Amino acid sequence: MRPHEMDQACQASSVKSTCCIGENEEESPWEPLHVELGFPADQSTVGAVMARGTMPVENRHCEVPEKIL
Secondary structure (H helix, E strand, O other): OOOOOOOOOOOOOOEEEEOOOOOOOOHHHHOOOHOOOOOOOOOOOOOOOOEEEEOOOOOOOOOHHHHHH
């Protein structure tokens, strides 16, 4: 969804979530995720994902109110 195109929300929604999760590489019994994904162990990486609720209510097909209804 591109801001100011199809997502015209003017307020936040409980289905649009943000979180930041860090790995404790020093104490983890597994190799770091970035290494598992093929990056060098000494390289710093960031992963990003859009998290949404299980039942999003949205319209991506048109901008005409009558057609949405």
